[in-house]
Amino acid sequence: MRLLPSLTSATADEPDAIRMAGRALTRAHLFDAAHAVAARITGAEAVAVHAAPGLETVVAVVAGLLAAVPVVPVPPDCGPAERDHVLRDSRSALLLAADADLWPDCGLEVVPVDAAARAPGHVSFPEPSPDSPALILYTSGTTGAPKGVPITARAIAADLDALADAWQWTAEDTLVHGLPLFHVHGLVLGVLGALRTGSRLVHTGRPNPAGYAAAASNESAPGTLYFGVPTVWARTCAEPAAARALASARLLVSGSAALPAPVFAELEALTGHRAVERYGMTETLITLSTRADDAGRQPGTVGRAVTGVTTRLVAEDGSPVAHDGKTVGELQVRGSTVFSGYLGRPDATTASFTHDDWFRTGDMAVIGADNIHRIVGRASTDLIKSGGYRIGAGEVENALLAHPAVREAAVIGVSDDDLGQRVAAFVVADGVTESDLIDFVARSLSAHKRPRAVTFVEGLPRNAMGKVRKDLLRR
Structure with missing residues (x-):
């Protein structure tokens, strides 16, 4: 399964197909620069990427996908202890970064990434297996060292296709966000989603109201689809002029945490949009979402399971919980987007799955008779x-x-x-x-x-x- 579609004459030369913090690349130039990096990393067991919000991060991630080398995004503000754990645990052989001087003591060879680079002639790469890890993302648990979560190209493609269906996301959209590029939200949905659907991507550097509003007023390609976390939407509502500029958008999507009901209501009052809320985890990608064609979206609800995913609620003794919209149970999921296990942690993997192979999310939820889900919170x-x-x-x-x-x-x-x-x-x-x-x-x-x-x-x-x-x- 090819995660990134082939370039066509219709998409290759859009001058602002990828725009990040004021810099832009065509898709053709993006893939050309990525081929140059891919030629350098082919055969590596894994490569770490300094995941700063810039074009070089996108080039590096695409390079890993082209070369069939698992990519390990490293937060730009990662402390030395966490950084060393991630590099060691993932067995990264190289580190890709725009500025090698930022990593003088990482213990790895640093490969510079240049968004303006061009591949030296034709370079061919092995066809990646759809069931091999494309990304290794690290969870941010509250106890213990972060755990590596291998995510396959097959799972990413299945999830992005399901969300494109739910959100009516097409190549005609311009996606706008300013989220970090080392999480599912900002990287998988916010970068790979745009590349897979063919939509334009505008990354504002940071998720600020002014940047979101400016993207909405771009005459050549105004923003139509916006991603944000609750903090972003709350700050946007605090600047009414910026919020009102988003009235011209097609869809506002909120995730990574529950959107408070008052922010949902204020966002609707200022923009005319009832936000789409969705739910997921690093281990499962996005498994639940309200839909673009559901005009009756309610605050606090995260919709139904996306295509390819099934859910269930269980009580503490493992018995089924009624879908009555009131009774709380642990949410468990399985399907095409769910990972198969933590990197090098068979004990944690075993503890995270039931005997019949459902993933224990650790989140508590209620499900209504209409299969609409509402997340109550973490069990812990x-x-x-x-x-x-x-x-x-x-x-x-x-x-x-x-x-x-x-x-x-x-x-x-x-x-x-x-x-x-x-x-x-x-x-x-x-x-x-x-x-x-x-x-x-x-x-x-x-x-x-x-x-x-x-x-x-x-x-x-x-x-x-x-x-x-x-x-x-x-x-």
């Missing part, structure tokens, strides 16, 4: 067992965010001698008291779901994708 951090009740942290967070004084909210369960766990909230808010917020939640949700304590903070700790670091709050 977001399922709170209090006084015999099972409470999803996300539901309480949305209730807090509905208060006009609350800008951010995170909820965790903390140990309690009487209740087992009690609901504790951390909020960024002005002009409101702890008792005000507790009473506010109790009026909108069942009384047992109200926070027992509210801590006011200046900001919530987040990772690169905007997810709240609840492990830090717990400390």
Whole structure:
């Protein structure tokens, strides 16, 4: 299975097919530069890529795909200990980077990547196996060293085709985003998705409202499809002029974390768009999504399983959970997008799959009779067992965010001698008291779901994708 389609005369020479932070490449020039790098890395067991937001990262990733060499994206802000673990664990033989001087002590030969380079004559490469790793992405778990997740070209192609169907994503689109290029969201969907569908790609360098708005007003190729994480959409709503510029877009997609209901509503009020929310993991790629043709999208829901994926909910004892839109269970998935196991970690692989080969996501969800999914939160951090009740942290967070004084909210369960766990909230808010917020939640949700304590903070700790670091709050 070929992940990247062949160039055609219709697509090869578009002058701004790939635009990143003001620099542009045609598809023909992209593939020419990638062939030059691929000729240098052919035969390597794996290659690491300094995944800065630039054209060189795209060239390096495409080079790995052409040469059938697994690509290991390394975050540009990666600390030495994590970097050394990733390079060693992935058995990367080379490191591809735009600037070799940034990696003086990495222990690997650094291959410079030049987006303006051209391949020296015709170069042929082995046909890649669709079931060999195309990428090795590293998870950012809260405990232990990151685990390598090999992702095949077959899985990537299946997922991108399923999303192209769900989002009506075609070569006529211009995709706009500014997400990091070392995660599924920014790299697989945000770069390989554009290359596979043939759509233009505009990467804004950073996901800022001004950049998104500027792309919408580009006369030659205005943005039609936008990717963002909840933090991006919240910041966009905070700049109404920038948000209103997105009214001309076709679709706004949110992922990597739950989009708070108030942000969903404000985004609709400013842009006229009800955001498409989707769900996935590094290990499974994107498995659930609402669709472009579903005008009744609701905040907090992530739609149905995409083509090629099936899901189920199970209770703690492994029994099936009813699809009644209320009962919480662990979400398990299987299908064409799911990986086969962690790199060199058979113990972790065994623990992550059931005896009948369903992947345990570790996320808690409810499914309605219409098969619409709603993610409640992580079993390890977001399922709170209090006084015999099972409470999803996300539901309480949305209730807090509905208060006009609350800008951010995170909820965790903390140990309690009487209740087992009690609901504790951390909020960024002005002009409101702890008792005000507790009473506010109790009026909108069942009384047992109200926070027992509210801590006011200046900001919530987040990772690169905007997810709240609840492990830090717990400390």
